[in-house]
Amino acid sequence: MPDLRTRLDDALARTGDASSDFDLNKDVIPPDCRLTPAAVLVAIRAETETVILTKRSARLKHHPGQIAFPGGKQDPGDPTPEHAALREAEEEIGLPRQMVDVVGALPPHQTVTGYQVTPILALVRGVYSPLPEIGEVSEVFEVPLAHMLDLRNYRVEGRRWQGRKRLYYAIPHGPYYIWGATARILRAMAGAMQ
Template identity: 45%
Template sequence: MNQTILRDDGFSARAFAQRVAAKGHETLSVDHGDHLLNPDLDALIAATKLREAAVLIPIVDHGDEAGVILTLRNANMRKHSGQVAFPGGAIDPEDDFQPEKAALREAHEEIGLEGRHVELLGRLPRYLTTTGYSITPVLGLVHPPFDLTPNPDEVADVFEVPLSFLMNPANHRRESRIWQDKERFYYTMPFGDRFIWGVTAGIIRTLYERLYS
């Protein structure tokens, strides 16, 4: 029986791509989301008509140490304003209802990342949210050199976080707050003055559990 052997190249883009090739297509039918930390949300999510969306998880090839591009959403956005997010948005008919096309289009619209710099690797399982979205995270390697031009209507800032930081479970904090009179749990991953939490942290945690745990 043939098996893929994982080489330990640390947190390089090449090592990431190898992990995706080895594990990236397993159990895509198993949804992740807010309900995993809060099982009573199953019924709420099941009763909600979810809108299909996609985000790009951009892994930048810096040689031995890959980075992950994240955005800070504009404070005037209707949903998730002022939060750290991956570039992404709703899957539209112009995307032929394909998550990969939507993720690349949104990344170009939001931060000016051209698709020719992105090597698509695969997907993570859908991430279901209590805000009404079924999000497909699309994995892509970003090959320098490239230029980014944030759309000021949507993005306040663009920054990178080392992949090694995000894939270190010691940096994953399980926190809670009271929402609708119940304690709700979620992950946070503070990085300097950036506070990564909510859906974005949940997707990062899914990436860790799928490829690195």
């Protein structure tokens, strides 16, 4: 079996088109709108082959308590999505940039909230102890990469949002309900690694 870095490089070479929160809801695609650039870090610990995720603070105005990758809006001082993802990971979970080996970018993902999110795929090497920024992150945890790559673990669920039923991907793991954009990005990665 090829090593993890080789598998990730091969997956990036096979990635498909951009994804969207509207993939499962073709009837609600909004008219052309201006999207805000953002980036997230899909960080995989090399030694344990686990994906680092966060649980957002319940005090946040947007997406409180949801499971997410470290990341956020691309600021004017961020020359690239990669820079934004690394900066946000350092701010949100205390992940030092020198521990991160960027593999590349997955196709962008459009969110229903108006963001064009670039997922930056990376390996984390060495001993890292998370330091969550308490105002934004209530918990940092890890999920086995093998769980995320098994397409049988994904399911399509739905809920009412803005007066209509919206479908989305979910991939629960233990007490964590991973859904929406985070699950969709993971599913795209899993598809590329098959």
